[in-house]
Amino acid sequence: MYKHVLVAVAFDAEHDPERSLQAAAVLAPAEARVTLLHVKEAVPSYAISYIPEDYDQALNQAIRDQLSEMATRFANAQPVLLEGHSGRTILEWAEENEVDCIVIASHRPGLQDYLLGSTAGRIVGHARCSVHVVR
Template sequence: MFQRIMVPVDLAHEKRLEKSLGLAADLARQYGATVIYVAISAATPGSVAHTPGEFADKLSRFATDQGKAHNIATESHAVTSHDPSIDLDPALLKAVNEIKADLVVMASHVPNITDYLWPSNGGTVASHAPVSVMVVR
């Protein structure tokens, strides 16, 4: 049913992703799918990496580690943005097409008052993606 599962990840907050990572791995095993971990970073030095190349390498190692831990096929797709906080939703939607994903599994956050003013990333991706999206809380 699914062949390419996209999982957006924030390498600065890996611990918060356990449920979505586990669900994506379970689905990948069930359907023999590949999980593609997508992450977005600025071109400037940040808390995760100093350069886009270093960021891509860390994401690639993350994908390899996830593949070994869950016995699944994995890939990584790093995106460089001038302002990841502004570009996150459009970059994720673009990545769906670039990697030819047929499912997105992404972590959510606990809703709060700001969600009434600004939509969540999961909600935006789910509303606009051309494929099914599972938002995991």
């Protein structure tokens, strides 16, 4: 099995983290490291003036709390919150931290995914480790 499993966690209506967590529990033996990683996209500069000052800090804390709660399911888990482009950031973090399996949820592809590409598609196409896609 795997020594370090990264679970990419998205907090949106299209992705339920439960199935990704279940997959990670099957793929990661008890002694494996499990990283629950969420990448927060940067707020566009034109929108920053419309966001309350303390919103970003409150959002980061809420995400960290949810990731920490999910991490309690595993013996050796860590929550990680990063900011950047989802696909690139996940791939870079996985490479730098010797991840040997990425678990990522994917929605049913639509036309926009064929033109622009989805995060899961980018991970599958560029990861240097195994990738388990949950639908």
